[in-house]
Amino acid sequence: MNQLRWDPTLGEWVAYATHRQDRTFLPPAEYCPLDPTKPGGFPTEVPRESYDIVVFENKFPALSPNATEAGGGATSGASAVTAMAPGRGVCEVVLYSQEHDSTLAEMPEGRIRNLVHVWADRYEELGSLDFVEYVFVFENKGEAIGVTLHHPHGQIYAYPFVPPRPKKELESARAYHAANGSCLHCDLLAGELEDGRRVVFAGEHFVAFVPFYAHFPYEAHVYSRRCAPSIADLDDAERRDLARVLKRLLVGYDELFGFSLPYMMAMHQAPTDGGDHAGLAHFHIEFYPPNRTADKLKYLAGSETGAGAYVVDVLPEHTAGTLRGAVEGAGL
Numbered sequence: 001m002n003q004l005r006w007d008p009t010l011g012e013w014v015a016y017a018t019h020r021q022d023r024t025f026l027p028p029a030e031y032c033p034l035d036p037t038k039p040g041g042f043p044t045e046v047p048r049e050s051y052d053i054v055v056f057e058n059k060f061p062a063l064s065p066n067a068t069e070a071g072g073g074a075t076s077g078a079s080a081v082t083a084m085a086p087g088r089g090v091c092e093v094v095l096y097s098q099e100h101d102s103t104l105a106e107m108p109e110g111r112i113r114n115l116v117h118v119w120a121d122r123y124e125e126l127g128s129l130d131f132v133e134y135v136f137v138f139e140n141k142g143e144a145i146g147v148t149l150h151h152p153h154g155q156i157y158a159y160p161f162v163p164p165r166p167k168k169e170l171e172s173a174r175a176y177h178a179a180n181g182s183c184l185h186c187d188l189l190a191g192e193l194e195d196g197r198r199v200v201f202a203g204e205h206f207v208a209f210v211p212f213y214a215h216f217p218y219e220a221h222v223y224s225r226r227c228a229p230s231i232a233d234l235d236d237a238e239r240r241d242l243a244r245v246l247k248r249l250l251v252g253y254d255e256l257f258g259f260s261l262p263y264m265m266a267m268h269q270a271p272t273d274g275g276d277h278a279g280l281a282h283f284h285i286e287f288y289p290p291n292r293t294a295d296k297l298k299y300l301a302g303s304e305t306g307a308g309a310y311v312v313d314v315l316p317e318h319t320a321g322t323l324r325g326a327v328e329g330a331g332l
């Protein structure tokens, strides 16, 4: 059952997907459901002997294209204050490679470029569905983030609403545009380039930097230099450079502490709600690694979770310098 419940105190939806609890399939420990199906072996999610990049619909989705009003249930206690809606949307899994032990950082730039094309394709196709208002591309990587499947993969959630964080970003951009007549993100990027201290790697079309206001010590944002609203707006040269900058940032991440760094990746871009987001939405990717040091993690504790106020124990200028050194040290 896929259901949305409205939190009127925060003004946001919470998605319930109760069937996710019903997962009964317990594969043998050495069996990876995301590997290609070996001849005569266990059937995996990919019934092929080999593959490059694969996208498939999540079998236990947080949101389902078939969710109906009936899924709400008459006894759930929806009222004028606490509204309810079907959890209608699409959840996809994106397999980056058939190599089980690989990571995005280890992949050749050419494959990352193909992945950029896949992301753009999914953004357009899912975004064209009438019930989809926001296509969110993301990746959870590493056990520290709670990942149980180590096969290199990301996910896409196509939401029937614009989720709170991108929504807040768009509202800030709208207010900034009204006051200054320019794109908030374009001006932020210009400021970072001018200052230079937090820039991690500057490509021809994309720039990776630790933002002035980073919420995590090694948080990094990858901004398009051009004010492109979405990944679908990027031309070939821009897609190529995005792959180049991502590769360098990710290799730098792995150099930092000498192990494959866990992170959450989030792509922010124009909603697909039919509105005009030019000059407000500016395509970028954000990375949030949980590590403060090699063996210390930043937890979202009382202040972050209960008050929404982040406390960080190191300045972005400092971590950006370390990360820039790691990228340069990797010598790509």
Ligand SMILES: [Zn+2]
Residues within 6 Å of the ligand: 032, 033, 034, 035, 099, 100, 101, 150, 151
């Ligand atoms: Zn695998």
Ligand SMILES: [Zn+2]
Residues within 6 Å of the ligand: 183, 184, 185, 186, 187, 226, 227, 228, 279, 281, 282
């Ligand atoms: Zn812009």
Ligand SMILES: [Zn+2]
Residues within 6 Å of the ligand: 169, 268, 284, 286
């Ligand atoms: Zn953002």
